[in-house]
Amino acid sequence: MTEIFSNPHARPEAAQPQAPEQAPPTAGPTTGPLTREELQLSARNHSMPLEALRRDITPPGLHYVLTHFDIPDIEVSSWHLRINGAVERALELSMAALRRDPAITVPVTLECAGNGRSLLSPRPMSQPWVQEGVGTAHWTGVPLAYLLGKAGVLQNAVEVVFTGADAGVQGGVPHRYARSLPIREALRADVVLAYKMDGTELPPQHGYPLRLVVPGWYGMASVKWLESIEVVTAPFAGYQQKVAYRYQESADDAGTPVSRIRVRSLMVPPGVPDFFTRRRILNPGPVLLQGRAWSGKGAVTGVEVGIDDTWVPAQLEKPAGGFAWRKWTLPWIAEPGEHVLSCRATDATGATQPLEQNWNYQGMGNNMVQRINVTVEGTGA
Ligand SMILES: Nc1nc2c(c(=O)[nH]1)N[C@H]1C(S)=C(S)[C@@H](COP(=O)(O)O)O[C@H]1N2
Numbered sequence: 001m002t003e004i005f006s007n008p009h010a011r012p013e014a015a016q017p018q019a020p021e022q023a024p025p026t027a028g029p030t031t032g033p034l035t036r037e038e039l040q041l042s043a044r045n046h047s048m049p050l051e052a053l054r055r056d057i058t059p060p061g062l063h064y065v066l067t068h069f070d071i072p073d074i075e076v077s078s079w080h081l082r083i084n085g086a087v088e089r090a091l092e093l094s095m096a097a098l099r100r101d102p103a104i105t106v107p108v109t110l111e112c113a114g115n116g117r118s119l120l121s122p123r124p125m126s127q128p129w130v131q132e133g134v135g136t137a138h139w140t141g142v143p144l145a146y147l148l149g150k151a152g153v154l155q156n157a158v159e160v161v162f163t164g165a166d167a168g169v170q171g172g173v174p175h176r177y178a179r180s181l182p183i184r185e186a187l188r189a190d191v192v193l194a195y196k197m198d199g200t201e202l203p204p205q206h207g208y209p210l211r212l213v214v215p216g217w218y219g220m221a222s223v224k225w226l227e228s229i230e231v232v233t234a235p236f237a238g239y240q241q242k243v244a245y246r247y248q249e250s251a252d253d254a255g256t257p258v259s260r261i262r263v264r265s266l267m268v269p270p271g272v273p274d275f276f277t278r279r280r281i282l283n284p285g286p287v288l289l290q291g292r293a294w295s296g297k298g299a300v301t302g303v304e305v306g307i308d309d310t311w312v313p314a315q316l317e318k319p320a321g322g323f324a325w326r327k328w329t330l331p332w333i334a335e336p337g338e339h340v341l342s343c344r345a346t347d348a349t350g351a352t353q354p355l356e357q358n359w360n361y362q363g364m365g366n367n368m369v370q371r372i373n374v375t376v377e378g379t380g381a
């Protein structure tokens with residue numbers, strides 16, 4: 001007590017004992033300045049620099065990272081994957097055993113469901129992504145359906161629950177990171193238990209030694225540091241399923257679950273950046289605008305590029321896979337002056353990116369069009 005009051009920086013209320021349940025679960029949306037907590041999260045969880053959109057596959061160090069708690073340090077020789085619950089035979093598999101099973105490699109664009117969150121107003125307080133919480137990798141491993149087939153899923157199964165080795169407290173609730181998938185999604189041929197990213201061992205931050213990858217779903221479904229797979233006969237109600245990752249109007253709206261990735265496109269910012277503002281500076285003349293577009297709901301069918309609000313259709317290239325992004329290009333003759341460039345994709349369901357923000361309480365699935373301010377003058381690259 002004495003010590004607290006003798007500290008000139010301590011506020012008197014710091015002396016009052018705080019019951020753990022009095023701590024706010026998560027701070028609500030704000031219009032205030034960025035907080036230290038958001039800065040801490042954004043320094044841990046980096047996004048993909050937009051210039052990496054030039055590549056079909058994002059090098060592992062440039063792929064975005066999102067980790068809720070701490071990155072576990074797993075000793076693979078004592079690690080096992082457990083498969084149990086509503087199955088005929090429970091399995092316990094070592095990494096050596098998994099590597100003997102048939103393997104597939106799938107190119108997948110992963111995007112964090114909170115991507116775009118910091119652009120919302122009011123701003124939901126969490127990892128403050130701008131627009132680059134995305135990346136594409138080749139994931140290699142055992143098809144989940146193969147192992148579920150080996151275990152024998154019982155008739156009354158409804159979901160499969162995936163639990164990672166990482167634990168922490170979120171919203172006042174201590175838990176291990178866990179998510180479920182409906183049985184029909186879990187049995188898709190392209191859902192993979194990956195032990196390789198781009199042909200090499202998984203990096204620690206991407207889930208070493210084993211992670212789930214669910215093509216087409218926002219990143220939260222792809223559980224890293226996987227330890228257990230449990231087939232269940234009732235819907236899973238864990239924190240990351242029931243409370244987090246929902247489209248909610250307000251704090252007390254039950255909302256609807258976040259699942260597949262909404263259609264989105266991004267552009268490689270042309271020219272060179274101004275260091276601090278990231279405004280682009282470009283020489284006058286011809287330039288090839290380019291970027292990538294993706295959707296977890298259906299193939300990307302078109303991309304339009306907005307040049308000062310005139311929309312022009314871009315040229316599309318073939319995607320590397322069903323749930324990997326698709327390159328687009330558009331030649332542009334840059335005229336001297338100030339310009340705003342944007343891009344807007346449409347997918348096979350007919351969904352198009354909105355021009356205005358898509359607000360919801362947790363800041364999920366914000367796929368509004370990107371806008372890039374460009375100054376065309378003689379000093380660009
Ligand atoms: N075990 C575990 N798995 C996890 C997470 C986590 O915090 N713990 N974060 C999820 C979220 S929200 C996302 S967006 C992706 C990010 O995957 P990446 O870091 O490999 O890009 O991992 C998902 N899997």
Ligand SMILES: [Mo]
Nearest residue numbers: 112113219220
């Ligand atoms: Mo995420």
